[in-house]
Amino acid sequence: MRRKLIPLLVIMILSAGAAFALAFAIEWLPEQASVQGKRIDQVIWLTVVICVVVFAIVAAASVYAVVKFRAKPGDEEDGPPLHGHTGLEITWTAIPTALVTLIAVWSGIVVVQNDRLPEGSRVILVEARQFAWGFEYPELGGIRTGELFLPVNQPVELRMTSPDVIHAFWVPEWRQKQDVVPGITTFYRITPTKEGIFPIVCTELCGLGHSVMRNQVNVMSEEAFEGWLAEQRAGVDAGGTDLGLRVFANQGCAGCHALAEAGASGAGGPDLDSVLPGQSAEQIRESIMTPDATISEGFSSGFMPSYSQLPDEQVEALVGFLLGAAGGSSG
Numbered sequence: 001m002r003r004k005l006i007p008l009l010v011i012m013i014l015s016a017g018a019a020f021a022l023a024f025a026i027e028w029l030p031e032q033a034s035v036q037g038k039r040i041d042q043v044i045w046l047t048v049v050i051c052v053v054v055f056a057i058v059a060a061a062s063v064y065a066v067v068k069f070r071a072k073p074g075d076e077e078d079g080p081p082l083h084g085h086t087g088l089e090i091t092w093t094a095i096p097t098a099l100v101t102l103i104a105v106w107s108g109i110v111v112v113q114n115d116r117l118p119e120g121s122r123v124i125l126v127e128a129r130q131f132a133w134g135f136e137y138p139e140l141g142g143i144r145t146g147e148l149f150l151p152v153n154q155p156v157e158l159r160m161t162s163p164d165v166i167h168a169f170w171v172p173e174w175r176q177k178q179d180v181v182p183g184i185t186t187f188y189r190i191t192p193t194k195e196g197i198f199p200i201v202c203t204e205l206c207g208l209g210h211s212v213m214r215n216q217v218n219v220m221s222e223e224a225f226e227g228w229l230a231e232q233r234a235g236v237d238a239g240g241t242d243l244g245l246r247v248f249a250n251q252g253c254a255g256c257h258a259l260a261e262a263g264a265s266g267a268g269g270p271d272l273d274s275v276l277p278g279q280s281a282e283q284i285r286e287s288i289m290t291p292d293a294t295i296s297e298g299f300s301s302g303f304m305p306s307y308s309q310l311p312d313e314q315v316e317a318l319v320g321f322l323l324g325a326a327g328g329s330s331g
């Protein structure tokens with residue numbers, strides 16, 4: 001009896017080896033860059049290990065049965081009638097039940113842990129709309145950015161709202177994902193652990209521009225973030241072309257538009273270096289406030305959101321900056 005089990009064991013070990021190699025030799029997941037993401041990855045890998053073990057057992061039993069109990073050529077007989085095996089059936093019901101319960105309980109614990117942030121964590125307001133992200137920093141007196149800026153290793157709570165349809169906030173490197181639903185405020189709690197620039201992706205089909213509803217989060221060192229905060233405060237007060245460039249960067253215009261003056265190379269929308277020259281301040285302002293009023297050749301309406309919620313001072317600074325960048329006179 002023991003002897004007969006050896007081929008079964010060999011197939012099992014080979015299948016498990018192949019599946020483990022496939023699971024672990026290839027980097028399936030993006031870099032892991034948050035406290036919460038680490039917990040989520042632990043659940044993912046626990047599930048993968050359980051799946052590989054179950055796969056190896058099923059593969060071994062299947063391959064062994066196919067080879068060993070194959071009908072001989074010319075054998076037209078029916079197989080012998082079998083009445084099952086109660087012990088075996090209890091085993092193959094009880095073990096998967098225990099494993100699935102383990103995954104469920106572990107996941108539940110992770111969800112609760114990931115939802116918990118220390119008192120007094122930084123709060124940032126997020127507005128998701130067709131088709132742009134807006135981030136508002138209460139400590140900056142209402143300044144809004146299109147790109148998210150955060151210090152590393154500090155927990156932060158994003159309070160998210162949408163004025164139009166359902167969107168979903170996702171940073172692959174952070175793993176966490178959360179819907180943004182009109183009419184309610186949803187929360188996204190995260191503690192980034194790595195500095196760098198990571199993509200922000202909308203993962204809920206929200207209309208024509210869903211695929212371009214992306215931006216990025218810039219996770220900085222504590223000092224760099226304090227510097228950025230100070231710069232923002234100064235920029236808001238200072239005004240002028242410098243503020244215009246900052247608004248261009250903060251609102252994430254570079255995500256869709258190319259503009260040499262700003263070092264931007266986005267390709268989702270019109271190339272500003274070619275469409276700006278010859279435009280008046282009024283035309284530029286109109287394109288910012290009501291983008292669908294005039295559509296550049298080759299582009300469709302409904303993609304660019306209106307920036308009419310920007311403070312006047314920032315709109316004027318942006319218009320001035322764009323006029324200057326187009327080679328016109330600033331004004």
Ligand code: CUA
Pocket residue numbers: 128129130131166167168202203204205206207209210211213
């Ligand atoms: Cu917003 Cu998809």
